[in-house]
Amino acid sequence: MKPNLTIFDEPLLYTEGLSKLLVQNKIFSSIEIFNTSEGLYNHVKDNPPEYLMISSNILMLSDLYNCIDKVISQNNNIKIMVIGNSYDVIVIRKLFNKGIKSYLDKNSSYDEFIKSVNALSSNEIYVCEYAKKMMINFISNEQEKQSSSIKEPLTRRELEILKLICDGHSSKDIGGQLFISINTVETHRKRILMKLNVKNSVGVVKYALENNIFS
Template structure:
């Protein structure tokens, strides 16, 4: 049985053209177009599709992330395809962690879109070639950085790392953990040295990349 598809995107001229191409492919039994969140909400409630394509044209990343989270929580059967705008590898990972099945960049071709659909029909996930190259480069750099990382962080250092990521100052951390500011500063220096980073921004980046914080 052929699946149904909903395209959540704009402008209308583009979505209508894409839907006509897809109708000719014969892959989908029906194709619905939405260009506002209320229409999408009603459709997902009354007649949820098997496939849902969401574009960064219509939602900024934070709203897109929240929408994916809500949709996958309420209906795990929907296979979500995201058309992103050269998203960072970390953001792409976040979307997959929330349940999307396919990620394409805006420069992906129609043929690659069809390729991703066929992968999803076989219950596989799909990442476009452009994003895949960035991901491979990112992982290579990540592994290289880890090879230069010193001793693993102690439990106390991990605790302080998380508080740094929460934006707390050394004074705030000392009061929260009932330790002196000097002790906090010593831990900070050791954390920077072990992670081979220069400042708090580097600490936060490390914590995100290694899933210590979300």
């Protein structure tokens, strides 16, 4: 038996046209359309759909977050699909953390919509090609930032000293524990600052924490 779909969007001309196309192609058994939050919430409460498509046309981003929270609090089995408005990677990640199962962008094709439906029917998540490209670029940029922030890898000795710095030890304490002179410790400190591209010990600790060096 084909699943049912609820669409929360406007304008009606677009949503009615889409619903007729989906029913004709036997993608869904039935389709309900809502353009008010109150109507949607009552419908989800009384007759929860298997699939829910929410468009960014009808909600501000903060209202979209609230809508997802409300729907999932009423029924967390609903497979939510969001049609976004060129959202960035941070927003898309937050939407998935909120519980959506599929993200499509306003520029996504009908074929991608069908791919999304098929993925959700197999209990998988779906991210459209546009968002995938953004995510790949985002990851690449983050990797470039990390690689450019460390000109050279830290040596084993520098990592030992970095760990002791993060533990709050002074150069004198570090020298005593590692059986090296204070001057040698200070030389290592300077090289660590240069390699991590930070200005002081506070920056060293912050870098170590943010990059989970000792996790």
